[in-house]
Amino acid sequence: MSLQEFSLLLVSVIISVAGQFFLKMGAIKLGKVQLGNIFSLIVNMITIPELLLGLACYGIGAIAYILLLTRVNLSVAAPAVSVGYIFSVLLGYFILKEPIPFIRLVGLSFIVTGVILVVWRK
Template identity: 30%
Template structure:
């Protein structure tokens, strides 16, 4: 199963970049506002015209298909804990790409996640 770790990590990296792309799209588009049919329609138009949104959706689709390949070759109990890597990647990318401030406690939590993941991969 460990030979699929590169595919697992690639899928998760694409998902994390997709998430950052979607956040970048929302930063450009702005808030959603109140829930109404008119706002939903306007929101869909704004999202459909934003290249970061398209990039985010495309990366999610590729990531999902890669994940399906992973699931066809590994047990879910082995593969799914790797999804926690996405949290760490999002923290890292958020600071670099989105200039978000991340607290020391979140970074410490990320270290705990990585240690836990290392324990799982060795079992």
């Protein structure tokens, strides 16, 4: 994977992770969904800026991913975007104060190792 391709991958992943973060922040504002309030909450979704921003980030991330797919094999690009999991866990830990159990760290290390093996060129 060239530096340009890696940069495009990183842009796609970071923007998509930002989308996940904003969707979570919007979901916190939205509150818990119960059977009785599901329709009103769905209508309220369009009034929460974080949800709209999260969806916009997902859209921009998808465009960057499509551009990446014009340059890189799917068998490399699809597993490589899993590095987004690492960024999501870090955002959860540092900003949302979510704990990271040891077993999750082990799982993340497997993801990192797998991505390195997938994108490695001999």
